Amino acid sequence: MVPVLGRLLILLALLAASAGALVGFATGARPSEAGWAWARRLAYAFAALMALANLTMEYALLTHDFSVGYVAHVGSRSVPTWVSLVSLWSSLEGSILFWGLVMGAYIAIATWQNRFKYPEYMPYAVGVWLACGAFFSFLLAGPAQPFATVPGPPLDGPGPNPLLQNHHLMIIHPPFLYAGYVGMTIPFGLACAALLVGRLGHDFIRPLRNFLLLPWIFLTVAIVLGGWWAYEVLGWGGYWAWDPVENASFLPWLTATAALHSALLVERKGVLKGWTATLVIATFLLTILGTFMTRSGVFNSVHSFTQSAIGPTILVFLAAALLFAMALLTLRVDTLVPEGRLQTGPSRDAAFLVQNLLFVLFTFTVLLGTVFPLVVEAVRGVQMSVGRPYFDKLSVPIGVALLFVMGVGPALPWGRATKEQLRRALLPPLLTASALALLGFAAGVRNAWTALALFFGGFTAQVTLSEILLPVRQRMGSHGESVVQAFRQAQRRGRRRFGAYVVHAGAVLVIVAIAVSSTMGASKEIQLRAGETTSLGAYTVTFVDADRVVEPHRDSVRARMDVRKNGRSLGTLYPRMSRYERQRELIGTPAVRTSLTEDLYLSIQNIDLASRTVGLLVLVNPMVGWIWIATAVMALGGLIALVPAWRRETVVVRLPVPITSASAGGLR
Amino acid sequence: MPVTSTAGAAVARATRFNPRVLAAGAAFVVPLLILLALNLRRDPHAVRSPLIGRPAPAFSLAPVGGGAQVSLETLRGRPAVINFWATWCVPCLEEHAALRAAARHQRDVQFLGIVYEDEEARTQAFLQNRSSSYPSLMDPEGRTAIAYGVFGVPETFFIDAGGRIVEKYVGPLDARAIAALVARARDGAP
Numbered sequence: 001m002v003p004v005l006g007r008l009l010i011l012l013a014l015l016a017a018s019a020g021a022l023v024g025f026a027t028g029a030r031p032s033e034a035g036w037a038w039a040r041r042l043a044y045a046f047a048a049l050m051a052l053a054n055l056t057m058e059y060a061l062l063t064h065d066f067s068v069g070y071v072a073h074v075g076s077r078s079v080p081t082w083v084s085l086v087s088l089w090s091s092l093e094g095s096i097l098f099w100g101l102v103m104g105a106y107i108a109i110a111t112w113q114n115r116f117k118y119p120e121y122m123p124y125a126v127g128v129w130l131a132c133g134a135f136f137s138f139l140l141a142g143p144a145q146p147f148a149t150v151p152g153p154p155l156d157g158p159g160p161n162p163l164l165q166n167h168h169l170m171i172i173h174p175p176f177l178y179a180g181y182v183g184m185t186i187p188f189g190l191a192c193a194a195l196l197v198g199r200l201g202h203d204f205i206r207p208l209r210n211f212l213l214l215p216w217i218f219l220t221v222a223i224v225l226g227g228w229w230a231y232e233v234l235g236w237g238g239y240w241a242w243d244p245v246e247n248a249s250f251l252p253w254l255t256a257t258a259a260l261h262s263a264l265l266v267e268r269k270g271v272l273k274g275w276t277a278t279l280v281i282a283t284f285l286l287t288i289l290g291t292f293m294t295r296s297g298v299f300n301s302v303h304s305f306t307q308s309a310i311g312p313t314i315l316v317f318l319a320a321a322l323l324f325a326m327a328l329l330t331l332r333v334d335t336l337v338p339e340g341r342l343q344t345g346p347s348r349d350a351a352f353l354v355q356n357l358l359f360v361l362f363t364f365t366v367l368l369g370t371v372f373p374l375v376v377e378a379v380r381g382v383q384m385s386v387g388r389p390y391f392d393k394l395s396v397p398i399g400v401a402l403l404f405v406m407g408v409g410p411a412l413p414w415g416r417a418t419k420e421q422l423r424r425a426l427l428p429p430l431l432t433a434s435a436l437a438l439l440g441f442a443a444g445v446r447n448a449w450t451a452l453a454l455f456f457g458g459f460t461a462q463v464t465l466s467e468i469l470l471p472v473r474q475r476m477g478s479h480g481e482s483v484v485q486a487f488r489q490a491q492r493r494g495r496r497r498f499g500a501y502v503v504h505a506g507a508v509l510v511i512v513a514i515a516v517s518s519t520m521g522a523s524k525e526i527q528l529r530a531g532e533t534t535s536l537g538a539y540t541v542t543f544v545d546a547d548r549v550v551e552p553h554r555d556s557v558r559a560r561m562d563v564r565k566n567g568r569s570l571g572t573l574y575p576r577m578s579r580y581e582r583q584r585e586l587i588g589t590p591a592v593r594t595s596l597t598e599d600l601y602l603s604i605q606n607i608d609l610a611s612r613t614v615g616l617l618v619l620v621n622p623m624v625g626w627i628w629i630a631t632a633v634m635a636l637g638g639l640i641a642l643v644p645a646w647r648r649e650t651v652v653v654r655l656p657v658p659i660t661s662a663s664a665g666g667l668r
Numbered sequence: 669m670p671v672t673s674t675a676g677a678a679v680a681r682a683t684r685f686n687p688r689v690l691a692a693g694a695a696f697v698v699p700l701l702i703l704l705a706l707n708l709r710r711d712p713h714a715v716r717s718p719l720i721g722r723p724a725p726a727f728s729l730a731p732v733g734g735g736a737q738v739s740l741e742t743l744r745g746r747p748a749v750i751n752f753w754a755t756w757c758v759p760c761l762e763e764h765a766a767l768r769a770a771a772r773h774q775r776d777v778q779f780l781g782i783v784y785e786d787e788e789a790r791t792q793a794f795l796q797n798r799s800s801s802y803p804s805l806m807d808p809e810g811r812t813a814i815a816y817g818v819f820g821v822p823e824t825f826f827i828d829a830g831g832r833i834v835e836k837y838v839g840p841l842d843a844r845a846i847a848a849l850v851a852r853a854r855d856g857a858p
Contacts, residue, residue, distance in 0.1 A: 072758045150758060152798070155790060158756045198681025292704065311708050319701050326693035334684040371703060378706045 003068050006056045006147030013049035013100065014137035016042045017130045024127025028196060031119065039126045043111045046133050047104030054101040057094065057146060061087050066157055069148030070094050076159030079553045083165050089174045090160035092295060092310070093146035098174075100136050102182040107133060110186045110211060118204055121193040128189035135317050143310040165553060165580060167589075169229040176222035177249060181287045183215025184252055187259075188284030191277040195328050198335030200266060200273040209263045210642060212280060216256045217638035223249050224510075224631040235588040235603040237523065237619040239627070242391040247370045248290030251363055255283040258359035265352055268414075270339025274329070275356075277336065281325045286363075288318045293370075346417050351409030358402050365394045396449050396515075400456060403511050406504055407460030410467050429466075433459035445520065453515035457508050464504045471497075499641025506633030513626035523619040525605065530612035537620050539600055540564045544572075546609055554578045556589075557607050559614050563593065563600060575602045575616075590617075598622040718817075720836060724750075724827045725815035729805035732783065733792045738805055740831065747853040748778040748827040749846070752818050753804075754786040755794045759840035760822045764798060770846045771802040777850055782807050784821045824849075828856035 020042030027035030060068040061084045064077055074091045075084065089098045107129045114122050140146060164170045190208045194200040200208075226246065227239035240246060259279035262272045292314045343349040369390050411425040436458030437451055445451050471490035475481050481489065491498050526534050528543040535541070544560040556578040563570045573591035580587065590603035598620055605615035719725075728739035751767060753760035771779035781804030783791050788806055795804060807813055816825060824837045826849045834853045837845065 069758070076756075150761075152761065154756050154758065154761065155793075156756050158754075315701075315704055315708065318704070322697045322701065326690065326697055329693065330686055330690040331683045333689055334686050335681040371700070374703050374707045378703060 002056060002060050002065050003147045003149040006053055006060075006068065007141070007145070009049050009053040009056060010137060010140045010147065013046055013053065013104075014134060014141050016045040016049060017134035017137050020046060020130035021127050021134055024123045024125075024130060028120075028124035028127055028193070031123070036119070036123050039123050039130075040111055040115060043107050043126050043130060046130060046137075047108035050100040050104035050133075050137075053140075053147075054088070054097060057088060057097055058085065061085065064157075066153035066155070067150050068146070069150050070097075070146040072150045072154055072157050074160045075157040076553070077156050079159050079165060082171065083160065083553070086164070086171050086174075087160045089178070090164045093140070093144045095174070095178075096136060096139050096144045096295075096310075097146050099178055099182055100133070100140060102175075102178045103129075103133055103136060103185060106183050106186050106215075110189075110207075114207060118193075118207065120197050121190070121204055124193035124196045125186075125189040128192045129185055132185050132189075139310055139313060143313045159553065159580070167229060167233045169225055169232065173222060173225040173229050176218050176225055180215045180217075180219025180222045181249070181252070181290065183211070183218060184256065184284045184287045186215070187212040187280045191280040192325075192328060194273075194336070195277055195332040198332060200277060200336050201339075202267060202270070205263055205266045205276075208276075208280065209260065209267070212256055212260055212263065212283075213638055213642050216253070216260060217635050217642070219249065219253050219256065220638070221631060221635050223253060224627065228628055231601075231624070232592060233589060235590040235617070237590075237601050237603060237617060237621065239624065242366075242369065242388050244370050245290070245294050247366050248286075248293045251290065251366055251370075252283045252286040254359050254363045254366070255279050255286060258356045258363075259283060261352055261359075262356050265342070265349070269342065269349070271342050272356075273336035273338060274333040277333070278329060279356075279360075281329070282363075285318070285321055285325060288314070288321055292318055343415050346412060346422060348409055348412045348414045351405055351412055355402065355405045355409060358398055358405065362395065362398045362402075365398065366391070369394075399511055399514075400449060400452050403453060403456040403460055403508065406507065407456055407463045410501070410504070411463045429459040429462040432462035433457075436461075440516075445516075447519045450515045450519045453512055457512040457515075460508045461505070464501050464508065468498060468501045468505075495643075496641045499637045499639070502637030502640055503634050504637075506630045506635075506637055509630035509633065510627055513623040513630060516623045517621050517627070520623075521619060521621045523617065525615070525617050527613060527615050534616070534618065536618045538566050539618075539620065540567075541573075541600075541602065541616070541618060543614055543616070546607060546612055546614065548609060549576070554580045557609055559602075559604055559607060559616075561591070561602055561616075565600075570600075573600075573602050575604045577604050577607050594625045596625060599624045719825075719833045722833060723831050724748075724825065724833050725812070727782075727805075727807075727812040727815070729782065729807055729812060731803045731805055732788060732795060738780070738803060743778050743780075743827070744829070744831055746776055746778055746829050747850065747856075748780060749850065749853070750780045750782060750816075750825045750827065751841075752782050752784045752813060752816070752821050752823045754784045754821050755790050756786065757784075757821045763822055763840040763842070764800075766841055766843045766846060768799070768801045770843065770850070774850060777853070778802075780805060782812055784813050784818060785810065826850065826853040828853050830856060832856070 020039055023035055023042060024039040027039055057068070057070065059065075060071050061075055062081070064071065064075055064084075066072040066075060070091070070093045074087045074094065079087075087094065089095045107126070110129070111122070111126055114125075159165070187208055190204070190211060191200075194204055194208070223246075226249065230241070231237075231239040256279075259276055262276040262279060265272045266276050292311065295310055295314060342353065407429060408426065411429065413421055413425070417425070433455045437455040440451055440454040445454065471494055472483070472486045475486035475490050476483065479486070479489075522537055524534070524536050528534060530543055530545055533540055533542040540563075542562040542564075544562050546557055546559045549556045549558050556576045558574050558576040561573045561575065563573055570593060573593060575591040576589045578587050578589060588604050590601055592602075593600040599622075601617075601619040601621055603617040603619075605617055607614045724740060726740045728737045728741075730737050749767075749770075751763075753764075755761075767779060767781075771777075779802035781800070781802065783804055783806050791804065791806075805812075816823075819838070822838075822840055824841055825833055826835045826837070828834050834856065835849050837849060841849075
């Protein structure tokens with residue numbers, strides 16, 4: 001019964017999406033009120049059907065209905081309810097179903113928000129979105145069917161991948177990732193619409209930018225949550241391994257970040273329109289490439305879902321999307337006529353350009369390293385992997401260069417800068433730059449790249465802070481307002497700008513924290529018997545005892561570790577090794593004590609309860625906590641920049657006649 | 669003020685062909701697609717089992733529901749098919765009928781199931797409901813599964829009359845695959 005209902009909902013969603021895509025394109029080519037109304041209805045219908053299909057699956061998961069193929073595959077009676085709930089995205093078919101839910105939600109919101117606006121563009125955009133929606137519905141209807149009927153259902157199932165049951169971060173990492181990944185469909189549709197219409201002006205860049213910013217925020221958080229999860233769960237002590245699938249999430253982030261910046265030039269100067277559209281389209285294509293990497297079984301990684309039949313199908317979609325994008329850009333990119341000129345010479349314009357080129361360079365570097373093993377295997381037939389040295393060697397200089405541009409760019413004026421302006425803009429930040437570099441040197445930094453990161457980090461931090469405070473000081477000077485008043489006023493008037501600089505502040509912190517944590521840590525691996533003590537830096541760790549903890553879904557051996565720093569007790573940490581129900585391999589869960597300056601990280605390599613010995617990996621990782629904090633700052637900055645833009649646009653919609661906004665010209 | 673879309677039904681700008689964009693796109697897109705397509709056939713998890721061509725690891729296990737222990741020694745002299753499975757594994761249920769039929773028709777080949785991470789009572793109930801034409805053995809500590817390097821179920825090992833592993837098959841079997849692999853176990857060619 002449930003499988004049939006689920007399949008029916010999927011088929012209806014496929015129908016709604018396909019019909020909506022056709023209606024959208026037809027209405028874009030020959031505008032009509034009725035066509036647009038139908039395109040909207042079908043978009044809402046697609047979203048509603050996807051939501052219902054997801055609810056149906058959740059119902060099946062929670063009621064342990066093993067006649068549903070997906071539930072028989074990942075469900076288990078012995079797991080806690082929250083695990084059953086999140087099993088929706090723990091395996092291939094369910095994750096595609098969840099993808100459909102997120103996509104439907106995005107499409108519905110984007111359609112609803114712009115239902116009275118951009119009448120030439122929106123039907124095309126809805127057409128593109130629903131074409132993507134149709135593809136994912138097709139996946140769910142055929143190659144990755146979650147609602148297959150299981151004849152003679154089993155009494156119990158194996159439960160989801162134990163790694164996913166191991167940490168609560170797994171509840172939020174995938175949804176954030178999907179919200180970021182899937183959300184890139186929306187700007188893609190808008191960019192395609194701009195190309196099809198042949199105009200990307202001052203007005204239409206706004207929804208494009210906002211719908212790029214929203215998934216960008218999610219993606220930023222998701223990437224870092226993934227790193228955090230790896231750090232807290234996988235037990236090797238790091239947060240980023242340049243795993244193909246980590247790269248898959250990082251690649252669209254890079255192009256999206258570049259596009260967010262070039263969109264500013266479109267808005268301010270009317271230049272780089274085709275380039276911005278290309279970046280947005282590339283972002284979407286990279287999300288599909290990433291999906292292919294994770295779901296096809298071509299790449300091996302922590303994330304790869306088992307061999308599945310959907311690889312070829314996603315490849316066909318990727319090929320179709322690539323060819324469509326190529327044709328669209330080839331035929332239409334010259335219709336986006338620039339309305340201004342970019343300044344050459346030292347200026348903020350040039351900094352934007354350099355920033356964009358660096359991000360694109362970064363994208364190609366990571367992409368090359370990710371697909372290179374495939375090239376080697378295709379050509380020479382040997383398996384190989386591109387290791388961290390390649391990525392580290394190339395990404396560190398690019399990251400430091402980006403830090404530099406992030407400091408110099410905002411310090412420079414728009415247009416051409418005079419020598420005097422340059423001197424006044426660039427000299428004062430050298431103060432904080434030198435101070436931070438010296439501080440680092442005093443704290444023991446000897447690595448040149450880390451020192452450089454600190455230097456540029458200090459430079460950029462000062463520029464960013466003074467840019468945040470500049471309007472406040474101006475208001476205090478000219479309006480005679482108090483600090484608080486001026487801050488609130490300035491912030492209200494320039495919230496987008498304010499938000500952007502908050503993001504920059506977070507980004508500086510992330511880069512510095514990565515530089516410090518990856519070069520300034522200490523580690524040691526040791527075999528301990530009960531009662532023995534080891535020390536690393538200021539920490540001493542005593543292995544007190546080991547005991548066994550039995551829970552319904554797992555059976556763990558826990559080591560009790562007394563931790564002291566400089567002789568003062570910090571309490572007890574419990575790294576553990578668990579065996580999950582119906583799974584063969586043992587899974588270690590490290591114990592981490594986080595503080596603002598550094599983390600103490602204990603991970604069990606092996607443990608024997610009988611002889612009470614433990615093989616322990618001890619790490620001291622400085623500043624890792626700041627990566628998580630700074631990411632929250634970046635996300636907050638993104639929200640600050642996003643929210644007022646939407647509020648303002650909503651106000652425009654609610655205005656009674658006459659409507660003055662140029663973009664609402666098509667209204668009746 | 670830049671040009672904005674003021675008219676709702678404005679005509680789209682005329683298409684202009686840009687060969688440079690096409691060339692740049694094609695130079696990047698075509699090789700990438702070919703590369704990905706070439707690699708589709710590859711299975712990163714397919715690590716060729718080091719056991720192939722080697723003597724099958726010995727075991728001595730009790731059948732589901734109790735009875736005399738069955739050991740690898742007792743199988744010597746004829747080809748064997750050892751299938752690791754569990755009742756909670758859906759693909760195992762799919763292949764069950766094919767294995768049952770094959771075991772019934774190929775009397776000169778010994779088929780054996782080894783239960784992977786499952787409870788005896790549940791397994792017994794399943795075997796009674798679905799019937800089976802060959803014994804399934806309990807592997808309580810999972811030692812045999814470890815010895816055979818079982819990653820996940822179903823995994824099936826084809827062993828020749830001399831006790832060497834000829835092939836390992838991962839995933840659900842169908843009648844045709846069973847016939848082909850059993851033929852190879854008969855020939856004893858890895």
